[in-house]
Amino acid sequence: MLKQLPDNSIDLVMTSPPFALQRQKAYGNKDQAEYLDWLMDFAKLVYAKLKPTGSMVMDVGGAYQKGTPSRSLYHLRLPIRFCDEIGFFLAEDFYWYNPAKLPSPIEWVNKRKIRAKDSVNNLWWFSKTEWPKADVSKVLVPYSDRMLKLMEDPSKFYKPGTRPSGHGISTGFAKDNGGAIPSNLLQISNTESNGTYVAGCKLVDTARHPARFPAKLPEFFIRFLTDPGDVVLDIFAGSNTTGQVAEAEGRRWLSFEERLDYVAASAFRFLPKETDPDRLRDAFLKIESGAPVDVTDYWTQTNLKFGEAAE
Structure with missing residues (x-):
């Protein structure tokens, strides 16, 4: 499907590929030894399809070597190969x-207690x-309580001048810019247990995707790296959190997933939440x-337009 896209046509690829874990998962993760070569084939195509101003954000989890409490380096070799090759x-x-992540691996963390939780x-x-x-500026975060106090009266907290590090600080430091610049550490709990996706899966008695990432994760990068109307693509869509967020943010989007279920x-x-259960089953079975x-047919049934779910 990637091969069919025009070159230089995508603004953002936001994705989370199956991780190279030791234990095989239902979604088909690869062995560590072949993982990087397999992923490189996708990355080469993504490079061709991205616009010159485009980006790819890839969520990759770490893993341990099989049978030993030593870490694999596959997720660190990945950016080196992507850039060099x-x-x-x-x-x-x-x-x-993810503060809500369960302790793992069980053998080293829970049983032998010789490693900390991987979060x-x-x-x-x-x-x-x-x-x-x-x-x-599109992804500013709320100011801390201390920063709010500083902006009220900067003179109580610091004096303008050059610090020992060589950095100069002026009174403009306390200007209210609508929020603070976020760090590159994103604290987002992955604790979704309700919503239309989970409810729908229960209704038709199908398994939920076992490795969904929270909506706040693609939301951050979609807002940060794209504008309304830009094209967002997820090449390992899973339950399609990326598409849901892109729709809510007014972006055009594509999602690729090999498993029809x-x-x-x-x-x-x-x-819509008001969709009749029989129609939900009908949509699921057809796909x-x-x-x-x-899906616009289902929104028509409730006198709504597709896209109004986010409102």
Whole structure:
């Protein structure tokens, strides 16, 4: 499907490929030994399809070597190979801290208690050129209580001048810019247990995708790296969180997923909560069989337009 896209047509690829874990998962993760070569084939195509101002953000988790409490280096070799062999630039490395992540691996953390809980994923932000589209002012975070006090009366906290580090600080430091610049450590809990997707899966008695990332994760990068109307692509869509967020943010989007049952269940993200259960099952079964479904038909039934779910 990537091969069919026009070159230089995509603004952002936001994706989370199956990780190279030791234990095989239902979604078909590769062995560590072959993982990088397999992923390189996708990355070469992504490079060709991105616009010169485009980016690819890839969520990749770490793993341990088989049978030993020593870490694999596959997720660290990934950006080196992408940059050295394909021509990507590493615009910035981000880290997703999930405080709700369960302790793993069980053998080293829970049983033998010789390792700490692994709660951070790498988020590699690759760009096609040194100057990708980006605007951090679109993803500002709330000021801390201390910063709010500082802006009220800067003189109580610091004096303008040059610090020992050589950095100069002026009174303009306390200007209210609508929020603080975020760091490259994103703290987002992955605790979704309700919503239309989960409810729909329960209704049709199908398994939920076991490795969904939270909506706040693609939301950050879609807002940061694209504008309304830009094209966002997820090449390992799974339950299609990326597509749901892109739709809510007014972006055009494409999602690729090889398992029809995952594609079928992802439709629940775009159907209204008021949809009749029989119609939900009908949509799921049609997509699972390979037939197309126009989700706008389901919004028409409730006198709404497709896209109003986010409102």
